[in-house]
Amino acid sequence: QGTRDHSPAQAALRERLLGAVVSCFKRHGAAAIDTPVLELRETLMGKYGEDTKLIYELQDQGGELLALRYDLTVPFARYLAMNKVNNMKRYHIAKVYRRDNPATTRGRYREFYQCDFDIAGQFDPMIPDAECLKIVHEILSDLQLGDFVIKVNDRRILNGVFAICGVPESKFITACSTVDKLDKVPWDEVRSEMVGEKGLSPEAADRIGEYVQLHGGLELIERLLQDPKLSQNKLAKEGLGDMKLLFEYLTLFGITGKISFDLSLARGLDYYTGVIFEAVLLQQENEHVEELVGVGSVAGGGRYDGLVGMFDPKGRKVPCVGVSIGIERIFSILEQKLKASGEKLRTTETQVLVATPQKQLLAARLKLISELWDAGIKAEMLYKKDPKLLKQLQYCEDTGIPLAAIVGEQELADGVVKLRDVSTREEVRM
Amino acid sequence: QGTRDHSPAQAALRERLLGAVVSCFKRHGAAAIDTPVLELRETLMGKYGEDTKLIYELQDQGGELLALRYDLTVPFARYLAMNKVNNMKRYHIAKVYRRDNPATTRGRYREFYQCDFDIAGQFDPMIPDAECLKIVHEILSDLQLGDFVIKVNDRRILNGVFAICGVPESKFITACSTVDKLDKVPWDEVRSEMVGEKGLSPEAADRIGEYVQLHGGLELIERLLQDPKLSQNKLAKEGLGDMKLLFEYLTLFGITGKISFDLSLARGLDYYTGVIFEAVLLQQENEHVEELVGVGSVAGGGRYDGLVGMFDPKGRKVPCVGVSIGIERIFSILEQKLKASGEKLRTTETQVLVATPQKQLLAARLKLISELWDAGIKAEMLYKKDPKLLKQLQYCEDTGIPLAAIVGEQELADGVVKLRDVSTREEVRM
Numbered sequence: 095q096g097t098r099d100h101s102p103a104q105a106a107l108r109e110r111l112l113g114a115v116v117s118c119f120k121r122h123g124a125a126a127i128d129t130p131v132l133e134l135r136e137t138l139m140g141k142y143g144e145d146t147k148l149i150y151e152l153q154d155q156g157g158e159l160l161a162l163r164y165d166l167t168v169p170f171a172r173y174l175a176m177n178k179v180n181n182m183k184r185y186h187i188a189k190v191y192r193r194d195n196p197a198t199t200r201g202r203y204r205e206f207y208q209c210d211f212d213i214a215g216q217f218d219p220m221i222p223d224a225e226c227l228k229i230v231h232e233i234l235s236d237l238q239l240g241d242f243v244i245k246v247n248d249r250r251i252l253n254g255v256f257a258i259c260g261v262p263e264s265k266f267i268t269a270c271s272t273v274d275k276l277d278k279v280p281w282d283e284v285r286s287e288m289v290g291e292k293g294l295s296p297e298a299a300d301r302i303g304e305y306v307q308l309h310g311g312l313e314l315i316e317r318l319l320q321d322p323k324l325s326q327n328k329l330a331k332e333g334l335g336d337m338k339l340l341f342e343y344l345t346l347f348g349i350t351g352k353i354s355f356d357l358s359l360a361r362g363l364d365y366y367t368g369v370i371f372e373a374v375l376l377q378q379e380n381e382h383v384e385e386l387v388g389v390g391s392v393a394g395g396g397r398y399d400g401l402v403g404m405f406d407p408k409g410r411k412v413p414c415v416g417v418s419i420g421i422e423r424i425f426s427i428l429e430q431k432l433k434a435s436g437e438k439l440r441t442t443e444t445q446v447l448v449a450t451p452q453k454q455l456l457a458a459r460l461k462l463i464s465e466l467w468d469a470g471i472k473a474e475m476l477y478k479k480d481p482k483l484l485k486q487l488q489y490c491e492d493t494g495i496p497l498a499a500i501v502g503e504q505e506l507a508d509g510v511v512k513l514r515d516v517s518t519r520e521e522v523r524m
Numbered sequence: 525q526g527t528r529d530h531s532p533a534q535a536a537l538r539e540r541l542l543g544a545v546v547s548c549f550k551r552h553g554a555a556a557i558d559t560p561v562l563e564l565r566e567t568l569m570g571k572y573g574e575d576t577k578l579i580y581e582l583q584d585q586g587g588e589l590l591a592l593r594y595d596l597t598v599p600f601a602r603y604l605a606m607n608k609v610n611n612m613k614r615y616h617i618a619k620v621y622r623r624d625n626p627a628t629t630r631g632r633y634r635e636f637y638q639c640d641f642d643i644a645g646q647f648d649p650m651i652p653d654a655e656c657l658k659i660v661h662e663i664l665s666d667l668q669l670g671d672f673v674i675k676v677n678d679r680r681i682l683n684g685v686f687a688i689c690g691v692p693e694s695k696f697i698t699a700c701s702t703v704d705k706l707d708k709v710p711w712d713e714v715r716s717e718m719v720g721e722k723g724l725s726p727e728a729a730d731r732i733g734e735y736v737q738l739h740g741g742l743e744l745i746e747r748l749l750q751d752p753k754l755s756q757n758k759l760a761k762e763g764l765g766d767m768k769l770l771f772e773y774l775t776l777f778g779i780t781g782k783i784s785f786d787l788s789l790a791r792g793l794d795y796y797t798g799v800i801f802e803a804v805l806l807q808q809e810n811e812h813v814e815e816l817v818g819v820g821s822v823a824g825g826g827r828y829d830g831l832v833g834m835f836d837p838k839g840r841k842v843p844c845v846g847v848s849i850g851i852e853r854i855f856s857i858l859e860q861k862l863k864a865s866g867e868k869l870r871t872t873e874t875q876v877l878v879a880t881p882q883k884q885l886l887a888a889r890l891k892l893i894s895e896l897w898d899a900g901i902k903a904e905m906l907y908k909k910d911p912k913l914l915k916q917l918q919y920c921e922d923t924g925i926p927l928a929a930i931v932g933e934q935e936l937a938d939g940v941v942k943l944r945d946v947s948t949r950e951e952v953r954m
Contacts, residue, residue, distance in 0.1 A: 106556070191562075222907050479651075
């Protein structure tokens with residue numbers, strides 16, 4: 095339940111998609127690492143808040159207590175701490191596991207791929223953070239998924255807002271998770287959850303509402319930096335200062351058109367400490383997509399400066415910022431687009447089929463195909479002793495093989511091969 | 525225990541190795557599929573004989589009872605049966621899991637990659653089987669691992685030998701597993717295990733010994749086809765007939781020089797029904813390898829015509845033949861070779877570092893690098909506001925970046941970039 099096989103057509107589409115993502119990660123100088131699917135249970139515990147219950151545990155068959163990884167971020171932090179690495183720009187594409195309620199039509203599975211790019215190290219502020227946003231922008235543009243916006247916020251700004259609105263610090267995290275719903279439900283509902291369920295005062299909720307419904311660009315950052323209350327809060331001021339720097343860098347990258355500083359963005363995970371961001375596809379008319387798949391966020395990430403320290407015996411900190419591309423949702427969209435377009439994706443790369451028009455010519459086929467393979471040419475033949483020529487040509491059409499190399503009795507006698515272009519039916523002897 | 529992280533250097537070496545294997549599989553027209561790491565427990569039970577105890581089981585957290593896959597062959601058979609596929613040439617490269625005693629220096633892990641290529645379908649005899657051997661030959665030649673031999677046998681021949689030597693059918697499998705040790709221990713020891721532990725009569729053991737110590741080529745097949753006893757056994761006769769055909773095809777492929785028909789080859793798994801094979805690296809003097817790693821088999825496979833039927837509700841059979849490349853052992857060898865050679869494998873593909881020779885030029889770097897990324901050029905910069913030029917050039921040397929694009933005040937004023945070849949120190953303004 096919640097897992098799936100990939101057919102050759104799906105595997106081919108996934109290869110194309112991952113190829114685009116990997117080529118972007120490599121363009122930015124990232125190295126690959128790999129970590130086990132299995133982690134010690136204790137490594138994963140206490141990192142995912144309430145979602146810890148979604149972790150798959152292995153049966154105790156003697157030896158270590160193991161679990162399946164929940165994401166690639168915690169294993170990365172564990173890797174950095176264990177190997178005492180202080181600097182690293184890495185990508186990692188691999189499967190992760192969550193005992194969640196699957197919603198497979200919307201691309202939510204229990205086993206799914208994550209595509210992560212992270213920069214670890216002590217650097218000057220916002221330079222790696224800006225690169226993460228540039229990467230999201232490049233990938234979403236490359237994949238031609240339609241219009242999108244990348245929402246940006248900072249945990250420090252959000253916590254500053256809560257503080258000046260009179261929320262006690264113990265309620266920051268729960269207030270955060272309520273604010274995070276603002277992209278799905280109207281403010282009224284969020285407000286009543288704050289007051290009713292979370293126990294904030296109506297006045298505090300109203301004051302929060304004035305802030306978290308704001309979104310904009312540089313001018314909003316400037317305005318908040320002038321805000322008499324917010325500018326008095328140390329954390330918020332730091333966050334706003336960095337946000338301004340971020341927008342400067344994003345302006346130099348030429349991508350601010352797709353960036354929205356959005357105070358309602360909160361992100362679920364506990365470990366974020368600074369900038370957070372999330373890319374959302376915008377609904378649109380699209381002639382190729384009949385029914386719109388309910389996708390929301392297709393990439394997200396942020397800064398987590400405390401996580402590596404949790405795995406270091408001496409608590410040594412390695413600041414990190416990273417982005418995760420929501421490859422399963424993107425895959426669902428591309429799959430649907432492909433289906434609607436009627437395009438047939440080839441599942442193999444075979445360049446030529448070695449064929450014979452008469453019987454008793456298997457030896458000739460085996461000799462020729464062997465020469466082709468040894469020359470690095472992608473070649474196939476049918477596994478029949480005496481297949482009909484029509485069947486062989488039909489196989490080319492079915493699987494998209496562009497050429498047939500035909501050896502018949504005449505060709506053998508003349509020492510040539512007849513090369514046929516399957517679509518035009520043109521033939522040359524060579 | 526028995527798992528490992530891959531550092532960037534290891535991940536880069538693995539990418540190179542898997543690239544060579546995948547390119548061979550694609551050259552032979554294989555499509556990729558993917559299946560979950562998780563399988564239903566019942567799918568895996570009763571497929572691996574004694575090794576069933578090595579399967580990792582997941583804890584019962586409610587819902588289905590799950591286990592981690594043990595190999596890629598059983599999931600492939602399950603896939604074919606579930607999707608009613610009758611024909612498929614596929615490759616699958618993924619991790620599998622075994623609760624075995626790890627011997628990591630010899631490349632034996634609890635989590636490891638398998639690289640499988642299989643051909644499923646009802647075809648004329650030995651044509652796909654011959655292609656599997658061709659693939660092993662191509663991959664081992666490509667990877668330049670030194671001299672190797674591919675041992676070939678047939679389960680039907682082996683069972684025929686047991687039958688005519690007076691072994692009761694109930695002891696075929698256990699006799700098989702004893703014979704399989706002949707590549708590691710001398711015949712005397714194998715014989716005493718047969719008589720002592722397995723309860724065969726001394727006469728039966730001696731008669732078996734006369735056969736299973738034989739190895740050779742076409743002439744041996746011909747000789748056994750004339751053997752008065754063996755040629756009377758229906759299964760053995762079939763097996764020998766097919767073996768002869770196989771050698772004909774392998775002759776056309778030009779690879780019989782590396783093939784040995786070896787009657788001692790038995791292979792562990794229960795599901796083989798016909799041809800079986802195993803590639804072994806031959807010990808050799810090699811100036812690059814100081815200490816020889818204890819590798820044996822680096823590829824193996826065979827025909828399994830009954831496995832798919834075990835998953836089909838109607839028992840519908842789909843004959844299969846396939847090969848698994850022992851990628852972890854090969855990886856160990858390549859890693860050791862690389863270390864001995866002193867060659868440093870690059871872990872990134874960055875083509876150019878964007879650098880500045882003076883302070884206050886971060887904006888210029890960000891603008892230029894953004895242009896390079898948008899043009900598809902793999903580019904990096906240091907995440908410092910004002911790094912020293914020496915540090916930037918040192919980074920190029922450390923990570924193998926061949927070019928530095930330098931923008932200083934003069935270049936900015938002139939509207940040019942200084943492109944420096946890091947190794948020759950040549951510079952051009954452009």
